[in-house]
Amino acid sequence: MESKIESKAETKAVGSIIDVLPVELIRGIFSCTPEPLSHTRLHGQPAYEMLQRAETPLKNMSLVSKRWRDIALPILFGHVVWVVEFLGMIAEPLPDVDDPIDNFPLLHFLRHHGLARHVDSLTLIVRDFDRSPPALVSASELDGYAASSSLEAKTSYDWLWDLVFGAVDPRTFTMIAMPDTLGSLLSRAVWEGDAWTFDMNTVNILSLARPAATRAQLNAATSSSPKQGAADASSPTPQTAPASKLFTIRPWTHLLLNEGSFTPVYGTHEFFLRRPPSILPALLGCDSEAPPGTPRLIPPTIKSLSYVAIFPLSSHVNMLATFLPCGLDHLSMQLMPDIDNNILHNPREMHHVQLADLWLERNTCYSLIMAMLLEWHKPRNRGEHLIITQSNLADDDEEDPDDPWASLREFETGDSRDEEAWNLAVQQVQLSRAGWLVERRGKFVRGLRRRVGVGAWDASTTSSLWSDSSSVLSPEYLAALSAEFPSELPPGIPFSP
Secondary structure: OHHHHHHHHHHHHHHHHHHOOOHHHHHHHHOOOOOOHHHOOOOOOOOOOOOOOOOOHHHHHOOOOHHHHHHHHHHHOOEEEEEEOOHHHOOOOOOOOOOHHHHOHHHHHHHHOOOHHHOOEEEEEEOOOOOOOOOOOOHHHHHOOOHHHHOOOOOOOHHHHHHHHHHOOOOEEEEEEOHHHHHHHOOOOOOOOOHHHOOOOOOEEEEEEOOOOOHHHHHHHHHHHHHHHHHHHOOOOOOOOOOOHHHOOOOOOEEEEEEEEOHHHHHOOOHHHOOOOOOHHHHHOOOOOOOOOOOOOOOOOOOEEEEEEEOOOHHHHHHHHHOOOOOOOEEEEEOOOOOOOOHHHOOOOOOOOOHHHHHHHHHHHHHHHHHHHOOOOOOOOOOHHHOOOHHHHHHOOOOOOOOHHHOOOEEEEOOOOOHHHHHHHHHHHHHOOOOEEEEEOOEEEEOOHHHHOOOOOOHHHHHHHOOOOOOOOOHHHHHHHHHHOOOOOOOOOOOOO
């Protein structure tokens, strides 16, 4: 009996000590909870439940006392997940509604409790219904399954983006939904004629992000939106669909598209002729079913683009390579499953799939990307890539504004753990003249001249940049190259493709 009393007394004493701690210290302790899954899992296999945690320490701490709850709630609602069971639940409020936000409990809760200003990231998950095709139908019927409705004009959801971003101001906004649901939310049609050859319940991720903006920057960005709308209204082609307001309502600088697994299509006849249900054509502005002159959804503010898929078709990646938006500084790609993804051992995913087809398409995809990255599409005299002088490096500074690959400064791949493929890519970079260097494993950067300066080569600077023995531009490699081409390489200058 005495031990129980002592235990309760000790617990009360500890609780009293914690209660008198400064708010800043308690807030710092609460901030040490695990990083939100929305920061770490967007490159993995898309799923509706991918952001769920088995343990919720911060939520549990908010239940201890009112003081703890007041401290924990701003941190807890820094990363909000909004789950909608099906798209029809997102309905535009009637005009006679006093406050449209009252129709959306989550937004109402955030505003009522003063938490809207703390929202740093918002994830919208639209589950929607099962899209499995009906059983016992012919191939011709499957080819047209859902195609009649997939190309219909989409209802505009610009009112939703006005409502959401009028209530919260997140730096990151993410949508997790099926491809045609994404198309509906973005007022774009998604072609689904071949959807039955893919996983019809596949889920995609579309994420937009921006750096923390000041209120003045935000006001400047929003004030320019009506002018853009007026310009679109006065366009000589009124049938052209305007860009979704989601992409212009904030000055987004990074876009991520994760299209999940393509493996089921490899189990069908002539898989290479199939076309996946995808929002990518609308993002790039190359949708053949869209009205002529339909603008791309990706705005010019986007400077970083990340594309993730599991063994996508080379024809799909070729579309990305061909219609890459101009003005990008950074491009990231991942075309293989994560190391903890066992999709290659999943009987359902690998049904009738030949592994050789997966690797062949993967290799073709990267061949297409490397060809554009290393400017193989540009005419060049045979052997010209071996001649390196200060004059032709200076000429490279004059970029073609119509060539989207010319503006790239960084290229990253999430598949560099494939030793053979990575080494081959490094060799291609070494032998090219496009100005790319290896910064680290999985990342290429363009232009040593932008780090050192044209016409002011500094041997000591270049040596410090590339003295790392793990670098592909190691002194041993440079010495061997200088011995082969002694008259074309100034001493002390690394081999800059």
